[in-house]
Amino acid sequence: MSTLPTTFPETIPDKLNWLKDRYWKFGQDFELAGHLEGLFEPDEDGQMTAQPCIDPLTGEAKGVMLIAGSEWGKTALIRRALRSSRVLTEHHVDQPGNTLLVTAPPTATLKKLAEMILEQTGYAKVDSRMRGADAWELVIHRLGLIGIKLVIIDECHHLLTSGPGKDVPSAIQSLKHIMQSKSGVALMIAGVPALRDAIKSEPTRETYRRFTECTFSPILLRTQMARDFNANFSRCAQVMGVSVPEEDMFVERILFASDGHIGTSVVIAKAILRDAVIKRRDTLSLHQAEQVYRKLKKKATGETPFKQNEWSVVEKELTVLGWAA
Numbered sequence: 083m084s085t086l087p088t089t090f091p092e093t094i095p096d097k098l099n100w101l102k103d104r105y106w107k108f109g110q111d112f113e114l115a116g117h118l119e120g121l122f123e124p125d126e127d128g129q130m131t132a133q134p135c136i137d138p139l140t141g142e143a144k145g146v147m148l149i150a151g152s153e154w155g156k157t158a159l160i161r162r163a164l165r166s167s168r169v170l171t172e173h174h175v176d177q178p179g180n181t182l183l184v185t186a187p188p189t190a191t192l193k194k195l196a197e198m199i200l201e202q203t204g205y206a207k208v209d210s211r212m213r214g215a216d217a218w219e220l221v222i223h224r225l226g227l228i229g230i231k232l233v234i235i236d237e238c239h240h241l242l243t244s245g246p247g248k249d250v251p252s253a254i255q256s257l258k259h260i261m262q263s264k265s266g267v268a269l270m271i272a273g274v275p276a277l278r279d280a281i282k283s284e285p286t287r288e289t290y291r292r293f294t295e296c297t298f299s300p301i302l303l304r305t306q307m308a309r310d311f312n313a314n315f316s317r318c319a320q321v322m323g324v325s326v327p328e329e330d331m332f333v334e335r336i337l338f339a340s341d342g343h344i345g346t347s348v349v350i351a352k353a354i355l356r357d358a359v360i361k362r363r364d365t366l367s368l369h370q371a372e373q374v375y376r377k378l379k380k381k382a383t384g385e386t387p388f389k390q391n392e393w394s395v396v397e398k399e400l401t402v403l404g405w406a407a
């Protein structure tokens with residue numbers, strides 16, 4: 083979020099829709115953009131093109147892995163990166179583009195994921211007897227045929243956890259095959275830290291070597307990220323028409339409540355603002371925030387970071403209690 087809207091939403095539904103759509107920046111988008119730029123050739127002005135960098139000696143493209151815990155905002159970040167890119171366009175069956183985004187379901191086998199990609203590329207006639215590795219070869223052929231330059235596999239750890247019908251070494255090889263495809267296709271995989279561990283488990287580390295790694299740090303107080311969080315929160319509150327009493331230290335409390343976790347902190351902050359809008363309050367209160375937080379976290383009893391007392395006192399109490407987000 084960088085600018086205020088030119089006209090503020092007025093009705094409650096308009097305000098809530100506006101708030102729901104806001105993407106909060108903490109520099110993570112900039113960080114990912116840097117990694118993506120590393121996968122593609124620059125143009126004369128140094129701007130990224132959609133042409134993957136190919137190593138002339140090996141003919142291979144490169145990859146980036148986006149690693150962070152669950153609910154950190156990986157999916158939100160990927161979608162944001164696609165929306166804001168000048169050169170990457172998401173491919174849909176009815177609207178061709180150069181980037182294919184697929185989300186691995188929890189039960190994903192190589193074959194299942196191959197079928198999903200084939201379907202997304204308009205190829206629906208997969209023979210049920212086809213082996214996973216063959217279906218994957220077909221995927222690579224299709225990607226070249228329809229001009230895909232970047233494949234993004236979200237929740238990729240699902241593909242690499244062992245389970246019935248799963249073959250982790252083959253799945254790792256298949257990821258490498260995408261980057262080795264003749265047509266030149268870059269790869270982004272996103273998932274929880276177990277994804278990195280799985281890729282590293284390959285004895286030769288050949289696949290791991292081909293990726294750069296993009297991770298998030300938590301939002302720590304007194305850092306630029308915390309200042310960005312504060313700016314995002316204040317702007318949203320302003321557009322919602324809700325004032326935030328400075329002495330209540332909402333930002334500190336929200337970051338404590340979420341342990342600086344990017345996704346959770348935004349979710350809590352937006353839920354507090356949303357509730358104030360619905361109840362037509364023009365000022366945030368700790369009492370109201372505590373109720374919202376209890377509902378969100380299903381914590382009916384016990385102390386919360388939104389206790390109505392001075393923040394420094396509450397923080398000490400909670401720390402002594404060993405309170406955990």
Ligand SMILES: Nc1ncnc2c1ncn2[C@@H]1O[C@H](COP(=O)(O)OP(=O)(O)O)[C@@H](O)[C@H]1O
Pocket residue numbers: 104105106107150151152153154155156157158159344345346348349
């Ligand atoms: N930068 C952000 N701005 C606004 N909302 C965000 C941001 N990052 C995450 N969220 C919200 O946090 C929640 C979790 O994000 P998500 O992208 O699903 O996490 P992950 O994919 O890492 O599990 C979602 O409701 C998402 O909308």
Ligand SMILES: [Mg+2]
Pocket residue numbers: 156157158236237
């Ligand atoms: Mg996700």
